[in-house]
Amino acid sequence: MRQVITLLFFFWSFSFVAHAHLGGSIAGTMLDSRNQQPLPNVLVTLQKPVKRVSTNVLGKYRFDNLPTGTCLVAISHKGIDVMHLVLR
Numbered sequence: 001m002r003q004v005i006t007l008l009f010f011f012w013s014f015s016f017v018a019h020a021h022l023g024g025s026i027a028g029t030m031l032d033s034r035n036q037q038p039l040p041n042v043l044v045t046l047q048k049p050v051k052r053v054s055t056n057v058l059g060k061y062r063f064d065n066l067p068t069g070t071c072l073v074a075i076s077h078k079g080i081d082v083m084h085l086v087l088r
Helices: 002-010
Strands: 013-019 023-029 045-046 053-054 060-066 073-075 082-085
Touching: 023 073, 053 060, 053 073
Parallel strands: none
Antiparallel strands: 013 023, 023 060, 045 053, 045 073, 073 082
Protein backbone atom coordinates (compact mmCIF):
# COMPACT_ATOMS: atom_id res chain seq x y z
CA MET A 1 0.00 0.00 0.00
CA ARG A 2 2.96 2.36 0.47
CA GLN A 3 3.42 2.24 -3.29
CA VAL A 4 -0.13 3.47 -3.80
CA ILE A 5 0.58 6.40 -1.47
CA THR A 6 3.66 7.16 -3.53
CA LEU A 7 1.50 6.94 -6.62
CA LEU A 8 -1.01 9.44 -5.34
CA PHE A 9 1.69 11.92 -4.41
CA PHE A 10 4.01 11.62 -7.41
CA PHE A 11 1.70 10.55 -10.21
CA TRP A 12 -1.33 12.65 -9.38
CA SER A 13 -1.64 14.97 -12.31
CA PHE A 14 -3.93 17.92 -12.20
CA SER A 15 -4.58 21.16 -13.93
CA PHE A 16 -5.97 24.20 -12.27
CA VAL A 17 -7.18 26.83 -14.71
CA ALA A 18 -8.74 29.98 -13.36
CA HIS A 19 -10.85 32.26 -15.51
CA ALA A 20 -12.20 35.36 -13.80
CA HIS A 21 -15.63 35.18 -15.44
CA LEU A 22 -16.01 31.39 -15.67
CA GLY A 23 -14.50 30.09 -12.44
CA GLY A 24 -11.87 27.38 -12.49
CA SER A 25 -11.51 23.67 -13.01
CA ILE A 26 -9.42 20.85 -11.61
CA ALA A 27 -8.88 17.63 -13.54
CA GLY A 28 -6.45 14.76 -13.31
CA THR A 29 -5.66 11.07 -13.56
CA MET A 30 -4.74 8.65 -10.77
CA LEU A 31 -2.23 5.93 -11.71
CA ASP A 32 -0.88 2.95 -9.78
CA SER A 33 2.84 3.55 -9.25
CA ARG A 34 3.59 -0.18 -9.49
CA ASN A 35 2.27 -0.72 -13.01
CA GLN A 36 1.13 2.70 -14.28
CA GLN A 37 -2.44 1.40 -14.63
CA PRO A 38 -5.41 3.72 -13.95
CA LEU A 39 -6.87 3.65 -10.43
CA PRO A 40 -10.68 3.69 -10.45
CA ASN A 41 -12.79 4.63 -7.42
CA VAL A 42 -10.31 7.03 -5.82
CA LEU A 43 -12.38 9.61 -3.93
CA VAL A 44 -11.31 13.20 -4.65
CA THR A 45 -12.95 15.77 -2.35
CA LEU A 46 -12.82 19.55 -2.46
CA GLN A 47 -13.12 21.02 1.02
CA LYS A 48 -14.44 24.47 -0.03
CA PRO A 49 -16.77 24.36 -1.84
CA VAL A 50 -17.59 20.80 -0.78
CA LYS A 51 -17.69 18.62 -3.90
CA ARG A 52 -16.82 14.96 -4.34
CA VAL A 53 -16.09 12.78 -7.34
CA SER A 54 -14.66 9.30 -7.78
CA THR A 55 -12.23 8.49 -10.53
CA ASN A 56 -13.69 6.56 -13.45
CA VAL A 57 -12.37 3.29 -14.89
CA LEU A 58 -9.61 5.28 -16.63
CA GLY A 59 -8.56 6.89 -13.32
CA LYS A 60 -9.82 10.31 -14.46
CA TYR A 61 -11.74 12.94 -12.50
CA ARG A 62 -12.83 16.55 -13.07
CA PHE A 63 -14.34 19.47 -11.16
CA ASP A 64 -15.75 22.42 -13.13
CA ASN A 65 -17.16 25.87 -12.32
CA LEU A 66 -15.07 26.37 -9.21
CA PRO A 67 -14.50 29.73 -7.59
CA THR A 68 -11.06 31.16 -8.23
CA GLY A 69 -8.51 31.09 -5.43
CA THR A 70 -7.12 28.43 -3.14
CA CYS A 71 -8.67 24.94 -3.10
CA LEU A 72 -8.20 22.33 -0.40
CA VAL A 73 -8.27 18.81 -1.85
CA ALA A 74 -8.45 15.46 -0.05
CA ILE A 75 -7.61 12.20 -1.86
CA SER A 76 -8.58 8.82 -0.43
CA HIS A 77 -8.55 5.21 -1.52
CA LYS A 78 -9.12 1.90 0.25
CA GLY A 79 -6.21 0.91 2.47
CA ILE A 80 -4.32 4.24 2.49
CA ASP A 81 -4.33 7.37 4.59
CA VAL A 82 -6.15 10.41 3.27
CA MET A 83 -3.85 12.89 1.53
CA HIS A 84 -4.52 16.63 1.74
CA LEU A 85 -3.30 19.11 -0.88
CA VAL A 86 -3.58 22.88 -1.21
CA LEU A 87 -3.93 24.17 -4.79
CA ARG A 88 -3.45 27.85 -5.49
